[in-house]
Amino acid sequence: MVGIDDVARAAGVSTATVSRTLSGRGPVSAGARARVLAAADRLGYVVSSSASSLASGRTRNIGVLVSLPDRWFFATVIGAISARLLPHGYDITLYHLTDDPAQRRAIFERSLRRGRVDGFIVLSAWMSDAELDELAGLDLPVVGVGASPRLASLAVDDEAVGRTATAHLLDLGHRRIAHVGLSADDPFHIPTRRRRGWEAALGGAGIPASDHDFAAADFTFEGGRRAARTLLAGAHRPTAIFAASDELAVGVISAAREAGLSVPGDLSVVGVDGHELSAFFEITTIDQFPQAQGERAADAMLAALDESADAPAPALPFELVVRASTAPPRA
Amino acid sequence: MVGIDDVARAAGVSTATVSRTLSGRGPVSAGARARVLAAADRLGYVVSSSASSLASGRTRNIGVLVSLPDRWFFATVIGAISARLLPHGYDITLYHLTDDPAQRRAIFERSLRRGRVDGFIVLSAWMSDAELDELAGLDLPVVGVGASPRLASLAVDDEAVGRTATAHLLDLGHRRIAHVGLSADDPFHIPTRRRRGWEAALGGAGIPASDHDFAAADFTFEGGRRAARTLLAGAHRPTAIFAASDELAVGVISAAREAGLSVPGDLSVVGVDGHELSAFFEITTIDQFPQAQGERAADAMLAALDESADAPAPALPFELVVRASTAPPRA
DNA sequence: TTGAAAGCGCTAACAG
């Protein structure tokens, strides 16, 4: 293992100068710098992360907290974070917050406290107050993605997302517009906010509350299908459904087909996310650019660590993408 | 920050005894042990990972190399690895191997050499010989998932997968069975192996090679759709298609619908993976249990690190799951 | 079974 003194010897300088050169902190003359770089390169020297961390207090590693690492949206965000951080010399370590209380405690009380990272990125993971306290107690920068009451977060305005989707349906002439999403009372909960947007848009259009059909579903294909079955079996069938995610929208469309309804002929459907499946199935959606979200989260973290990246605006962009699953209702 | 000497003082022992107790290495009397544990717990002491790593040479961190972290299959495997390693006190750090040569070099020449991990799990990521050399030069345990010529790997017998899928179709009475998959000549390439299995099964059934229809596709929904369009437009239409993944199978079915063909009436389709969509769309598939693959990879790593986990068998299980996308051909 | 003490490999004052 080639160490810093090997490089120092080869370059004819002290280890301090090698350290200064390689870390970019502190003054080094051009000549010394060149010799150090050459020697390091020739010897294939790479700083030992543990030695460097111990001495400097910096790890060059970012923790990512996520509860659903295998959902397309989060997997995409994680991939983007990692690709963005790498050129800055940061690695990412993944903390998978499962539902198991013992595992969660192990993470919050041990893993996170080992000092392995310089900061945390939290991906729409729900955390208890105690867990949030634990996180805050670490005294490290935290960047959230997805609204959270207690975390400085980058977030899409999910109420606006709900309003936009619903407005699109209203503009097409629909009046009976149902919603499929998660039900929760937490006003910071993303699905709740999308639902509020839907309600607000309907209210703004003067549509009576009795017409507001909502069906709860978890964020899976099957959940969307089940919720839509209920909605479509009702006496008072909606002509359009706003689904809180693209996975749900796929489920909704499947239920419509089962019921012998054509999309968009008999039923219009809008999803949210910009999932690859929404393009594949030609589903109208609100794209929220997960890739860009990951990149911005990374930038926000770099800014917090003072790595000279500009802090991105906290509001994340979204965009209605009209495709073949929405059309005016049948006369 | 509470350190090891705070605990030592509180427990009335030396730091050496605290270290021995907490790491489980070396003899400690029951009494001392109890007092140390109590003190550590009361003070909320957690070992500093960099200090511990520097002194011991062990990081309790595993690197995961993956090129497609956002594909469902790999995202699922990663989630399972992380959940399995956590109870053993291991974190995972993700190395995202993109196509960008500069990024790859940064990973292999710097990131991986910083000594941040005790071993690597490689998820079906293609690596050049130079990169494999680099990895081997690190002299750390490496566990591969998915066949690779130069890595000790856990792997499904993908030729058997191809044979099983094709045999299912043959058993139903199909004779014109096409295949959609990646094309490559690398015999260790997973898609190539599945294709070989398909060819072998057809050959075994005495079906002339001229009837072997193959269409190349990347592993996406859209890729499956495009490949199937070609196959279905041909003069000599297949009555069944074996797709090398469930994503591809979804694309194939979509193309069949476009062409006015019913599935399985006019066309039978088999996929591979056990993707949640295959259940949702009732697609016959070869499930290869990605969750279990992640767990086994983790176990293999723990065994290599001598953490008393039993090394799993290198052959991974798979299982034909017959659903509604396959049926005998029309008479 | 225990404690003293010498590092692990690097960084950051500090003095020059």
Place this chain on the structure above:
DNA sequence: CTGTTAGCGCTTTCAA
């Protein structure tokens, strides 16, 4: 701008 040196917080001989 550069070198000397004292740690960073643990682990691990070694001797007792």
